[in-house]
Amino acid sequence: MNKKVAVVTGSSSGIGAATVRLFAAKGYDVVVNFSRNEDAAQVVVDECRALGAEVLLHRADVVDDAQCRALAEAVEKRWGRCDALVNNAGTTKFVAAANLEGLSAQDFHDIYAVNVIGAYQMIRALAPLMKRHPGVGIVNVSSIASVSGIGSSVAYMASKGALNAMTFGLARALAPEIRVNAVGPGMVETPWLKNGLGAERYEATRQGYMKSSPLHATIQAEDVADACFWLCDGARKTTGEFMLVDSGRTRFTLA
Numbered sequence: 523m524n525k526k527v528a529v530v531t532g533s534s535s536g537i538g539a540a541t542v543r544l545f546a547a548k549g550y551d552v553v554v555n556f557s558r559n560e561d562a563a564q565v566v567v568d569e570c571r572a573l574g575a576e577v578l579l580h581r582a583d584v585v586d587d588a589q590c591r592a593l594a595e596a597v598e599k600r601w602g603r604c605d606a607l608v609n610n611a612g613t614t615k616f617v618a619a620a621n622l623e624g625l626s627a628q629d630f631h632d633i634y635a636v637n638v639i640g641a642y643q644m645i646r647a648l649a650p651l652m653k654r655h656p657g658v659g660i661v662n663v664s665s666i667a668s669v670s671g672i673g674s675s676v677a678y679m680a681s682k683g684a685l686n687a688m689t690f691g692l693a694r695a696l697a698p699e700i701r702v703n704a705v706g707p708g709m710v711e712t713p714w715l716k717n718g719l720g721a722e723r724y725e726a727t728r729q730g731y732m733k734s735s736p737l738h739a740t741i742q743a744e745d746v747a748d749a750c751f752w753l754c755d756g757a758r759k760t761t762g763e764f765m766l767v768d769s770g771r772t773r774f775t776l777a
């Protein structure tokens with residue numbers, strides 16, 4: 523009854539899957555969330571159960587406020603508490619920044635709907651439950667794109683910048699009960715970039731990233747999971763922080 527509970531959005535793949543597995547390994551009960559890929563989500567559920575967690579598999583598209591609220595209600599009904607929320611679900615469109623005609627207003631709306639509004643709706647839905655146990659943490663998964671001007675598209679960069687600003691605003695508004703922080707991953711080896719760039723460009727980007735970052739390494743999903751877990755479960759005096767997880771590339775190579 524006293525186990526902590528973590529919700530990780532978009533946990534059927536990549537960073538979200540690694541993060542929800544880490545929470546399970548650390549003794550939390552967890553929610554595995556997905557919007558489309560139930561088979562992949564079910565694999566993550568089985569992995570979390572094998573690690574000793576009680577798991578709720580919950581389909582919810584974070585774009586839909588009613589689905590966010592239904593997820594929060596399911597958590598309240600099952601456990602009556604929520605100690606950690608990782609807003610990881612994200613989307614993009616791959617369009618070169620110089621290709622101004624390549625992005626429509628609808629593209630901006632679609633990307634903001636998931637990356638900004640989706641995170642806001644999840645926070646709004648879960649905040650009352652989270653406030654019952656002061657000290658709990660929310661992490662928004664942002665990107666180096668928010669601060670470097672490099673990323674899959676200008677709409678994506680702008681959405682992650684907005685997510686950072688939202689993190690700072692909600693860190694003030696939800697204190698002292700809830701801490702709100704953001705992580706900024708660099709190039710993470712997940713299906714996201716592999717699918718978006720295609721095999722050849724992906725490998726060239728990977729090599730370039732390793733060469734140009736001080737730590738000579740791309741990022742693994744588990745590296746981001748470590749940061750998310752620490753910001754939620756530790757970091758007792760940290761709120762409104764944006765933490766890079768990028769092998770030092772943004773500060774020391776691009777500066």
Ligand SMILES: NC(=O)c1ccc[n+]([C@@H]2O[C@H](COP(=O)([O-])OP(=O)(O)OC[C@H]3O[C@@H](n4cnc5c(N)ncnc54)[C@H](OP(=O)(O)O)[C@@H]3O)[C@@H](O)[C@H]2O)c1
Pocket residue numbers: 531532533534535536537538555556557558559560582583584585610611612613636640663664665666706707708709710711712713714715
């Ligand atoms: N990979 C990188 O290099 C990188 C770098 C910086 C930041 N990030 C950020 O990290 C996060 C995760 O990326 P990833 O690399 O792990 O990508 P990924 O492997 O493609 O996983 C994306 C996850 O988001 C879920 N998702 C997408 N739209 C959703 C929605 N509307 N509602 C609920 N879930 C949704 C997907 O589930 P379904 O398929 O079931 O919908 C999937 O579980 C994103 O926010 C991304 O911007 C990634």
